[in-house]
Amino acid sequence: MFSRWSAAIAAAIFLSSSALQGAGAADKPTDPQIAHIAYTAGVIDINAAKQAQKKAKSKDVKAFAEDMLRDHEAVNKQALALVKKLNVTPEDNDTSKALSRQASEKLVELGKLNGAAFEKAYVANEVAYHKAVNSALEAQLIPSANNAELKSLLQTGLKIFQGHQQHAEHVAAGLK
């Protein structure tokens, strides 16, 4: 069973940010859960980038995928160092599970496409995915975080994701 926030975050990340509007602060995710969600969100984009590196032909799309891989690995490395320092064990939860499941479905879906069709779909999904993660970070994850260092890492993550969203939009515009 999904708790209210995990359903809200998962829906926000994969459907639309408006799904977050109705979510109350009643049962907020805990720091170990937030850490797990943030890490999972990074892993998802790393896996998408690895798929794109194999399938994409366009120089811009390949370079974009490489940028995603490099940045998300750097963020996740910081996240791992922080949870170690804080002695926190990231805790798997319904949001992380929903994110991973939906991301595997997306990988299968994109895996069936090739060439320009794949590139277009990958970049469009990158725009949508980063936009949705940004909404979840702003509306749920950052306000819910208790630990100041975790909050600050999430804020850096938000700026990175906002940058990636704009970068993806530029790449998408170039593919037309």
Add this chain to the structure above:
Amino acid sequence: MRLGRLFSISIALVVAAMAVPARAATIEITMENLVISPAEISAKVGDTINWINKDVFAHTATAKNGDFDVTLPPKTSATSILKRAGTIDYYCRYHPNMKATLKVEH
């Protein structure tokens, strides 16, 4: 390539020395936590910009008018010499939400 670069730097320095009697300055611009600071700064033709990336992420300083495009791997710095006057808007190609302005005067 390296010699060519040195040569063009020395030309730029000589030109700068002739045009501007005062000694060229070095101006530091820092990128930290995906923020460029100072976001706006004035400099003179012939001055050197010392770009400092304090992040664990790679950034670029890319001028919209093509005057410079510097790639800064994590925790590195690099320099550019300002060759002509103008207001230069620049950004990071990897994170286009990182934006700043450089005002280069004679």
